[in-house]
Amino acid sequence: MSQPQQPRPAENPTPQEQPKSRRPKALSAGRAIVLLVVLVVLAGLLAGSGIITRIHARTNVADNTNALAAPSVIVNPPTQGQPQQEVVLPGNLEAYTDSPIYARTNGYLKKWYFDIGAHVRKGQLLADIESPEIDQQLAQAQADLATAQTNAGNAQTQSTRYQDLLKTDSVSKLDTDNFTTQANAASTTVKSALANVQRLQQLVGFEKVFAPFDGVVTARNTDIGQLINAGAGTGTPLTELFHLAASQTLRLYVNVPQIYSQNLKPGMTADLTFNEFPGRKFVGRLVRTSRQIDPTSRTLLVEFDVNNRTGELFPGAYTEVHFKTNSNAPSFIVPVSALMFRSEGLRVAVVAEDNKAKLVPVILGRDDGATVQVIHGLAADSRVIQDPPDSLIDGENVQIVKPANPSGGGAGAGGGQSAGAQGGKK
Template sequence: MKLLAASFVLLYLAGCSSPEKPIQTEPPVAVTIARPGSMGASAITVSGQVEAAQTAAISTRIMGYITKMNVKAGDRVHTGQLLFSVSNEDLQAKRAQADAQIVQAEAQLQNAKKDYDRFTALYKQQSATEKELENIQLQYNAAKAGAEAARQVRNEVNASFAYTNVVAPFDGIISAKNADAGSIANPGMPVLTLEASKGFRVAAGIPESQIADLSIGTPATITLKSIGRVFTGTVAEINPSSSVSGGQYPVKINIPADQYKGLYAGMYANIFIKSKSNKPDKEADDRILIPVSAVVHTDQLTGIYTIGENNKAVLRWIRLGEQYGNEVEVLSGLGKDESFIVNADGRLYNGAGVIVK
């Protein structure tokens, strides 16, 4: 009986057991690999700053207290908009003085005209000499000139009134305010700085050893790390003198209109320009460049994926240098002859199986 019971137990356990299931693994990720590149020829790599294409220092031509300030830094203004007003009490006094001078000059002119008409009649009657008529005519002409001078003084004063209400010369943004209401405005002293709201360019300095390789219209790759933008501009201005810029030749690079959105004057930019001389450059040839798109960012570290043993993805930490357009220099962590993964058709992680396309 015991033997029979044991047999039933073995049969029961055998019925409850099932074949062992194979461990499922993820299919390998198809990847594309490449080797680092290099510049191979001399290139111009400098830093610059974004600036407005049009900038104006707003001041007034008269001296006086600023009675009203209508804007502050960061305000957007339109052409003809009142920016600030300057006291005009002195001008009002000058205009009153000019008006009085006009009254006096016109009175003198009327008297001179009467004398001229009377002596003209006397001369025709041969009761006055030609010399007397000439003297009276000179007095009359002087009186006319005096009256005209007085009227022009009043016109000048009236024109000065326009400078007591300073308006915006074009649409833009107030980038600096150097005075407030109550401050004294002096002629030529910038009170506000206005930057055009449309139109940007990059200002940079080119060393004298490379300025000969640059010309108007040369394409330039501009990288703005702060906003993660890369685009191509063109060299628009080259200053042929470096006498006031410490040996650096000022250059202006236009930014395409479709890239204006999100730009602010003062942003720092990295500029990469291929040399038109195409001369070999040992230093440039030694640079190890990889696509920016291949770089992996994890917390404060940067790396790239390589292929290790058994076709497994390996995340390797690297140290990066300058960015040149869509490529970035690798300072350490990757050799010139080592391959790395450029892109993948799926999600990569350390130890993921890969297959090279």
């Protein structure tokens, strides 16, 4: 009989066979980690791409907002000013000599000889004043003078007689000295009476009012029978009898801005125009300046002499004075609408290379109401904003546009903010 087979004991795996049973588990764990890392990376990439997209979208929105918020402006280069320019300033004509005529004695007006508009010569009689009190005082003073002269003559005779008798010791020296003193006192009394007579003679002479210079009577403020007061120390207000003006040569006074003060020299001429003489020009010659700038108006007072032998021009008339000046530095002309009045001073807005606004300080010269002359602050290649908005600030981005109507300049595009610009830039 065959023997039953004994069961075979389980065989122990060799060391080489043990890792083979764990490798599939290790590989599956590693794959899971890698897959997890890949998923995390993919999630991060997706999240990052979303953030980048949103940031990019925000940047685009900000850029678009800034671009839309940038004001649209029209720019033009400034116009080059002329090296020699004509300056027009207002002026007032005045008489070369202008004087009120007052009375120097009291009385009543007896007669006047010239009315307003009359041409008189120096020394010509204008009026007579009747002063009977002064006449009587003069007669009394003359009588007093005659009495004083008689007394002085008698005293001098007595003094001479006593001096001769003193030589023979016929009279005392005391009596001689007394008569000599009386003679000297009488002589002094004569001088006093003579001075009083001369004073009254001058007052009587003032009864006739004469013209002090050649001129025209521009006012007559008295009439026959009117009471005349000399006014000296009486407390009565003075009233002029006549007003006399010498108008053969007229004085013209002009306040010239400080910027042109160095160009004004005595001897230069200026043209004068008047509304009542259309198309005509009169010539004035500069004779003197005040040589001082008025700190209030920053102007220099200058005087021109104007020949008026024909008598066509009247003192007190308004005129426009045209004179030419040479510019020491280049100047530029810009419209008045380009000016911006800020608290820090006058500014003109220009556009820089990066399309950003720049507010530059300027110094102005001539201003004709529509355009102004800029003598400092601009260059020939400056891009001047023609009508800047009130809210424009330094460094702000701007968008340059072309005017819809080129012939209209900046007025067409800036019309919507013209009123605000004129009123709000201050």
